[in-house]
Amino acid sequence: MQPELQTEVRRQLDLDRDRTSPPAGGIAVPPIPAQRYIDPAMFALERERIFGRSWLFAGHESEWPEPGSYSEYVRCGAPVVIVRGEDGELRAFYNSCRHRGAPVTREACGTARRLTCQYHSWSYGTDGELKAVPDARNFVDLDMSSLGLVPLRCEIWDGWVFVNEDVDAQPLIDFLGPIGDQMVAINGPGMRFVGAQRHDLACNWKVVVDAFSEVYHIRTVHPDNAALLYDDQALVLAMFANGHARLTVDKRDELRDFPMVSPEYDNPSVPTLWRQTSTSFGIFPNLVVPMDTGAFTFLCMWPTDVNRTELELRWYAPAWVGDEVPDEHLGRMDLFATVMAQDTANLAPMQASLGAHGAPPLQIGWHERLIHHFHRSVDLAIGADRLPPGLAVSDALDGLVEP
Ligand code: FES
Numbered sequence: 218m219q220p221e222l223q224t225e226v227r228r229q230l231d232l233d234r235d236r237t238s239p240p241a242g243g244i245a246v247p248p249i250p251a252q253r254y255i256d257p258a259m260f261a262l263e264r265e266r267i268f269g270r271s272w273l274f275a276g277h278e279s280e281w282p283e284p285g286s287y288s289e290y291v292r293c294g295a296p297v298v299i300v301r302g303e304d305g306e307l308r309a310f311y312n313s314c315r316h317r318g319a320p321v322t323r324e325a326c327g328t329a330r331r332l333t334c335q336y337h338s339w340s341y342g343t344d345g346e347l348k349a350v351p352d353a354r355n356f357v358d359l360d361m362s363s364l365g366l367v368p369l370r371c372e373i374w375d376g377w378v379f380v381n382e383d384v385d386a387q388p389l390i391d392f393l394g395p396i397g398d399q400m401v402a403i404n405g406p407g408m409r410f411v412g413a414q415r416h417d418l419a420c421n422w423k424v425v426v427d428a429f430s431e432v433y434h435i436r437t438v439h440p441d442n443a444a445l446l447y448d449d450q451a452l453v454l455a456m457f458a459n460g461h462a463r464l465t466v467d468k469r470d471e472l473r474d475f476p477m478v479s480p481e482y483d484n485p486s487v488p489t490l491w492r493q494t495s496t497s498f499g500i501f502p503n504l505v506v507p508m509d510t511g512a513f514t515f516l517c518m519w520p521t522d523v524n525r526t527e528l529e530l531r532w533y534a535p536a537w538v539g540d541e542v543p544d545e546h547l548g549r550m551d552l553f554a555t556v557m558a559q560d561t562a563n564l565a566p567m568q569a570s571l572g573a574h575g576a577p578p579l580q581i582g583w584h585e586r587l588i589h590h591f592h593r594s595v596d597l598a599i600g601a602d603r604l605p606p607g608l609a610v611s612d613a614l615d616g617l618v619e620p
């Protein structure tokens with residue numbers, strides 16, 4: 218992160234802590250209709266126009282370590298396989314054979330020179346080209362060159378892999394905008410996958426994104442962990458184009474420079490401001506990344522139904538030597554599991570009340586305004602004119618979005 222930006226965020230943190238009245242320039246954040254979280258038509262639009270057209274997080278480039286490394290990816294809604302070609306390129310294809318649509322791999326992950334359909338053994342190269350068709354004599358005018366696996370977009374930014382079903386989508390780097398520039402401070406290429414944790418939650422995916430877009434809850438929900446470390450009175454929030462966001466909450470004075478990670482596992486490229494705060498990036502539509510100096514997680518909210526979400530935590534840490542995951546990283550994952558249990562306990566009951574007939578709109582505070590930014594970005598991605606009547610949020614905060 219650029220030194221000027223660090224200085225500016227520090228200045229704003231102190232201003233926010235010291236104020237005794239609403240901030241200069243603060244505006245009333247308009248409420249959010251409860252029906253946005255339960256409406257099946259809205260959910261169908263989100264599936265089609267957001268998850269079918271956005272850059273979605275898939276992992277770190279090291280998770281496909283060699284030519285032929287592949288893994289299934291079912292996050293877009295369609296079955297996908299991500300594979301590293303013999304030429305070293307990482308590519309994504311629909312996991313759907315061009316013969317009659319059976320999967321070309323049934324393994325979650327592995328390494329192979331060919332992806333071979335288990336139905337009638339059509340077989341594809343790691344670049345997606347159709348290589349072999351048993352009994353080809355039975356297919357009149359067979360043009361193998363036009364029957365490769367159907368590709369999706371797959372791009373890498375600083376080591377982080379994203380896929381997108383929309384072949385006309387803007388390049389990943391343009392989509393990320395300033396977030397991309399700020400995230401490079403973590404030295405993405407030097408990271409390594411630690412492990413994943415999954416939670417099946419009985420609520421709409423936006424309830425989960427909301428929950429990780431504010432720290433207003435930490436005093437009440439995390440009194441024995443996060444609230445001891447962070448000063449929730451000192452916040453700096455940034456809203457960016459395309460729905461992205463940055464949230465910085467200061468550490469308490471006495472703990473600000475206390476090392477939380479042993480020197481062996483510390484990421485030296487992490488800037489001072491991130492060490493002295495918790496700074497997390499919200500990447501639209503469904504990713505929150507609380508950066509840290511040791512192991513940290515990418516929180517991904519995957520809708521499985523209008524009132525069901527899989528929350529996936531994918532953990533990464535600065536690359537270490539050897540195959541075993543260091544205990545320090547496993548310990549951090551365990552500790553976070555406690556925090557997550559506290560975070561997620563309210564979400565299913567909230568969904569139940571949002572689904573009650575005539576549930577009133579949600580009130581959003583100034584420190585929670587990233588929630589509104591996220592919802593407004595959902596509307597913009599769908600197209601406000603396509604939304605069911607009465608479900609759109611206001612555009613009142615549009616002027617606060619940084620280019
Ligand atoms: S469906 Fe794949 S070979 Fe027949």
Ligand SMILES: [Fe+2]
Pocket residue numbers: 434435438439560
């Ligand atoms: Fe929390």
